[in-house]
Amino acid sequence: MKIVRDTWLIFQQxxxxxxxxxxxxxxxxxxxxTYLILFAPFLKVVMVDRGASSYADAYRxxxxxxFVAMGLFGGLFAGYGLLSALRAGIIDRCRVTPVSxxxxxxxxxxxHVSLNVTQAVIVTLVALPFGLRVHLANLLISYALLGVMVxxxxxxxxxxxxxxxxxxxxxxLVNTVGQPISLLAGVLIPLVLAPMWIQRAARWNPFAWATxxxxxxxxGQITQNVVWQGxxxxxxxxxxxxFWSSHLFGREVS
Amino acid sequence: xxxxxGLRKSFRVGRGRGATTVEAVRGVDxxxxxGEIVGFLGPNGAGxxxxxxxxxxxxxxxxxxxxxxxxxxxxxxxxxxxxxxFVAQASGTYxxxxxxxxxxxxxxxxxxxxxxxxxxxxxxxxxxxxxxxxDRKIKTYSGGQRRRLDVALGVIHSxxxxxxxEPTAGLDPPSRVRMWQEVRRLREEGMTIFLTTHYLDEADxxxxxxxxxDGGRIVAEGTPxxxxxxxxxxxxxxxxxxxxxxxxxxxxxxAASKLLAEAPYVHAAEPVDGALRLYVDSAATAIPQIMxxxxxxxxxxxAIETRRPSLDDVFLAKTGRSLEE
Ligand SMILES: Nc1ncnc2c1ncn2[C@@H]1O[C@H](COP(=O)(O)OP(=O)(O)OP(=O)(O)O)[C@@H](O)[C@H]1O
Ligand SMILES: [Mg+2]
Numbered sequence: 001m002k003i004v005r006d007t008w009l010i011f012q013q014x015x016x017x018x019x020x021x022x023x024x025x026x027x028x029x030x031x032x033x034t035y036l037i038l039f040a041p042f043l044k045v046v047m048v049d050r051g052a053s054s055y056a057d058a059y060r061x062x063x064x065x066x067f068v069a070m071g072l073f074g075g076l077f078a079g080y081g082l083l084s085a086l087r088a089g090i091i092d093r094c095r096v097t098p099v100s101x102x103x104x105x106x107x108x109x110x111x112h113v114s115l116n117v118t119q120a121v122i123v124t125l126v127a128l129p130f131g132l133r134v135h136l137a138n139l140l141i142s143y144a145l146l147g148v149m150v151x152x153x154x155x156x157x158x159x160x161x162x163x164x165x166x167x168x169x170x171x172x173l174v175n176t177v178g179q180p181i182s183l184l185a186g187v188l189i190p191l192v193l194a195p196m197w198i199q200r201a202a203r204w205n206p207f208a209w210a211t212x213x214x215x216x217x218x219x220g221q222i223t224q225n226v227v228w229q230g231x232x233x234x235x236x237x238x239x240x241x242x243f244w245s246s247h248l249f250g251r252e253v254s
Numbered sequence: 255x256x257x258x259x260g261l262r263k264s265f266r267v268g269r270g271r272g273a274t275t276v277e278a279v280r281g282v283d284x285x286x287x288x289g290e291i292v293g294f295l296g297p298n299g300a301g302x303x304x305x306x307x308x309x310x311x312x313x314x315x316x317x318x319x320x321x322x323x324x325x326x327x328x329x330x331x332x333x334x335x336x337x338x339x340f341v342a343q344a345s346g347t348y349x350x351x352x353x354x355x356x357x358x359x360x361x362x363x364x365x366x367x368x369x370x371x372x373x374x375x376x377x378x379x380x381x382x383x384x385x386x387x388x389d390r391k392i393k394t395y396s397g398g399q400r401r402r403l404d405v406a407l408g409v410i411h412s413x414x415x416x417x418x419x420e421p422t423a424g425l426d427p428p429s430r431v432r433m434w435q436e437v438r439r440l441r442e443e444g445m446t447i448f449l450t451t452h453y454l455d456e457a458d459x460x461x462x463x464x465x466x467x468d469g470g471r472i473v474a475e476g477t478p479x480x481x482x483x484x485x486x487x488x489x490x491x492x493x494x495x496x497x498x499x500x501x502x503x504x505x506x507x508x509a510a511s512k513l514l515a516e517a518p519y520v521h522a523a524e525p526v527d528g529a530l531r532l533y534v535d536s537a538a539t540a541i542p543q544i545m546x547x548x549x550x551x552x553x554x555x556x557a558i559e560t561r562r563p564s565l566d567d568v569f570l571a572k573t574g575r576s577l578e579e
Contacts, residue, residue: 006363009359009362009363013348013351013355013359016355017348017350017351020350021350088344088346088347088348088349089342089344089345089346090346090347090348091346092312092342092346093340093342093346093347093360093407094346094363095311095312096310096311096312096335096338096339096340097335097360097363097364097411098332098335098336098363098364098365099363099364
């Protein structure tokens with residue numbers, strides 16, 4: 001199918017350029033690893049009367065949260081890349097060819113998905129010596145969930161970028177949207193520690209469901225409802241948002 | 255190969271009440287025959303890029319219609335894309351990529367298989383002499399190298415019609431001459447070429463026919479020699495020394511302009527950059543008369559220059575302004 005071929009083509013181009021720039025990739029890993037090493041010990045202390053008695057427990061709670069934070073912010077800044085490609089005339093050059101318009105967008109988004117999943121794999125490997133233990137099957141499902149999450153945040157970022165068309169506004173909007181979403185998803189500190197009204201508000205945050213699902217997977221409780229609920233919410237929203245961004249993108253780009 | 259009738263484009267800028275419309279192209283008609291090199295000549299903001307972007311399916315015309323290589327632009331843009339190549343005014347290459355990578359990508363976006371795309375890239379590198387830097391990062395290229403790559407990208411799929419938006423803007427004279435050779439070579443390969451430029455000499459020596467565009471309208475159209483023939487005779491340019499404003503005599507230019515515009519041997523007089531451009535039948539007979547008229551008025555002319563009419567004179571005659579800054 002043409003769209004699959006074209007998506008793969010753009011993905012290869014974008015990923016190829018990313019790989020040629022390993023310094024960037026290394027830098028984007030610095031933050032999650034710093035958090036992993038410096039923040040998890042705090043969490044162990046805080047969570048001690050909720051059953052987190054060991055580092056293994058702390059990481060089992062914290063690593064999934066870190067995945068969500070990476071998935072959220074990794075994707076939310078993808079709009080910058082799209083804007084600079086638009087400005088550089090790269091998108092115009094592609095749009096004069098018969099290449100699939102959705103492929104142009106999806107190939108780019110999938111590059112961010114694979115970048116973030118790769119980072120998650122590295123974070124997992126770093127956390128292992130600190131005592132993280134998780135079933136391989138559950139871990140793989142977590143990666144898949146992370147992938148869908150990145151697809152959602154990337155396409156949200158594309159939506160905003162295509163609407164505002166300007167890097168400064170994109171930066172402001174992404175931060176105003178991203179901060180409350182990540183706090184209300186309990187990515188740093190689990191929501192069980194939050195006051196009741198925050199917990200209630202978090203029910204309306206799709207990323208909170210995904211975080212809970214991710215934590216359940218790490219805790220080995222794959223049968224919990226929140227796993228499929230979180231996944232379904234993410235898949236539905238990602239599909240809707242991708243549909244919308246490809247509509248915005250397919251509109252006249254002037 | 256290209257036929258446009260009443261092509262229009264207006265942009266809305268701003269939001270809500272402050273919104274205004276910019277009439278970028280106000281209805282242009284033109285036709286380009288197979289194998290021709292036709293140029294749009296016009297100043298900044300004339301609507302050249304906007305017209306080209308409409309024809310290249312990048313923006314939707316607000317009105318009018320066009321057929322490209324027998325395909326209707328509005329009804330089947332996807333079919334048009336298979337038949338055209340486009341080089342934008344600003345190049346659309348990845349800074350961190352290389353010429354070879356981008357050429358392969360471009361051919362693959364046109365649906366070629368990987369191995370065919372690689373062969374096409376090799377051929378394009380040879381044809382456009384990109385060998386020396388084909389595997390270097392594009393951000394290290396010179397302006398001329400980058401522009402050659404842009405054109406190579408635009409023609410990698412051997413389109414029937416090629417659109418070039420200011421192919422030589424910002425290039426030094428040797429690179430420009432080289433680009434002209436590339437464009438002529440493409441025509442020899444059977445392409446029809448539609449380009450924009452704001453260089454007079456480029457329109458003059460490269461294009462078979464020229465449309466002069468200003469303010470979104472075509473003000474003149476024809477072969478460069480026909481256009482210049484419309485301005486019959488010679489062009490005499492008279493400069494005036496900077497006047498001494500202290501004695502109250504003021505500027506000589508307006509007085510001289512008024513005087514000579516009324517002279518029977520002058521067809522038209524246009525002030526351009528502190529000099530007076532005079533259109534006359536024959537410079538040889540007009541210059542003595544001009545001198546005498548000026549001296550009689552007590553005006554001391556500076557340098558006097560005479561030449562054959564250029565496309566700039568055509569532009570001046572049609573719009574009252576000069577293209578040359
Ligand atoms: N996207 C846009 N939104 C609003 N106005 C635009 C847009 N694109 C072009 N214009 C306006 O339309 C007019 C024509 O622009 P265009 O780029 O076609 O000129 P041009 O002849 O290519 O000039 P140049 O020689 O500077 O490239 C200008 O007044 C420009 O400001
Ligand atoms: Mg232009």
